[in-house]
Amino acid sequence: MNKKGYFGNWGGAYIPEVLYETFKQLNQAFEQVKGDPAFWQEYIDLMATYSCRPTPLTHAENLSRHFGGGQIYIKREDLNHTGAHKANNVMGQGLLVKRMGKKRVIAETGAGQHGVATATMAAKFGFECTIYMGEEDVIRQRPNVFWMEKMGATVVPVTSGARTLKDAINEAFRDWVSSMDDTHYVMGTVCGPHPFPEMVAWFQSIIGIEARKQILNQFGKLPERVYACVGGGSNAMGIFQGFLADKAVDLIGVEAGGKGIDTGQHAARLASKDASVGVAQGYKTMFLQNDDGQMLDTHSVAAGLDYIGVSPILSDLWEKKRVRFAAATDAEVMAALDLTMKKEGIIPALESTHAFVHAFKEAPELKPDQALIINQSGRGDKDIFTIAHAFDDPSWKAFIRGKGEEYAT
């Protein structure tokens, strides 16, 4: 970082004046815990006893054999409590909130995983909790809404803008500018104003630290390549940090190709030529926007990747050519999901499956004595409605019709 809060040319803190003092306090609190080994130990202990850390690294032998190339390893963030890597960041910020003495947490959520994780953390630590979620995502991710509400959170459907993740972020900021005295905004990804990108990346680095040790133990050497899906970029930053210093390890971020890059209906910021430099939602990065600087509607089958911007840290690593980017389409994602379930008995989230798609494309390029790691950021159970719909599954449809009739009376 050169200028404070910047990663190369990217990042910063473009915040309204009313939040200046709040960010100053947050920066101070974060600087304190960052330099305190006892805090990190408290975090590790919490994740070991409340969540399921370290999460396993699974050798996907059937998939490896199927593609006949390198050995495929899967980092199992789906086995974290609440079913995704989101819990790492949230529990970390929860400990920070306790130190800051605040009583209420708010968060945005796209796929709902960050919302569920935040509601869980709030229940455990005794905080009040409000989750902002785009109306379109509330419909796409109904099971997660149910769990958030059951854990005591208030879920506010956001009806403005595109009614997706970016609009939920705007609403969370609107709440925060009046509630900051007792409220912390638990930003869910490595985006937004400084210190959020750095702070969320710090908590998520636990994934890469574990994965590097695990691959050395299980495979005896470093992987050739590491794949992760990229929405905001928190799971990717999490695992990539474990290998950034190992220059020979190729790092690949996989974005949402939606209905195809050529259709314009996608959320590929760094893997397409459609994005340009901009400043929105408090930070500078590559945004999908028009020539006037108005943000475009994005599309993905995966709510968690359906976002206009990308982590400033990833934009920097992209610009420096340390991380390369690819896109996976909705159709490719469904095919890879089907194959992974059948071959390994593992159900990745639609978001995570984007990483699988590109890893499968490239696996044959590696030799059997080489390895690649896919970060499975979350489990697919939450996507049951979307996946069943995409597979046009007859027995599921019959079940839903039956339930509908049961509730109709």
Next chain:
Amino acid sequence: MQLEQQLGAARAQKDILLMTHLVLGYPSFEVNRQVIKQMVENGVDVIELQIPFSEPMADGPVIMMANQESIAAGATVQQCFEFAAEMAATHDIPFLFMTYYNILFKYDEEEFFKKSKEIGIKGFIVPDLPPEEGEKYLALTKKYELAPIQIFAPTSTEERMRFLADNGAGFIYCVARKGVTGKKSSFDEDFAAYMARCRAATDLPLAVGFGIADKSDVETLTGKADIAVIGTATIKLVEEKGPEAVGPFIASLR
């Protein structure tokens, strides 16, 4: 004449100045034109023209929807410039641009200020650009002799206020309370203390915004502030009663 002198001259004639706000292109440029005419004819002293942005983070529901509708109806930055040029040429009061930083950034900052200067815009309010991130913005406004209007908030410390004032010109926009635009404020003792802190931190004129809706609000501000800002109230009025309701409303405020 620069903004501060222009406001100073107006202030010498009146106990308090009125500043209004509207979102360009909402509901249409034609309605904007009618509304501005009524505002000027009924004594408004300065008008803030908001160039719509798709992610208006600091705005409340009313202005946010206005931004969204304007963009959906096809308003462009180019059209906003053309319209602002017409207004500045037609009416003899200062016009300001309010927008979010991405609009300037994407337009090319130097071009944005050059063009603003050409068409007679006097100042800028950019709520998501603190001075720390606005080095180029501040340098360019100085170069083109335009006013980078800074914002004070109730959460700003005295030290922070002085720093902001040092980087500002024209006037200071004092946010009356925490929160987004358009919510009602109570003007209590805390508010009086806040205004006293603002006054102590700068010699620039003070404008107070957020939630001003009637004459008694304006009276409360007289003596404490130099400019009363009316934002959301007129947008709602146009939505409910049409542009012709704006003139009588403005006339009733002072």
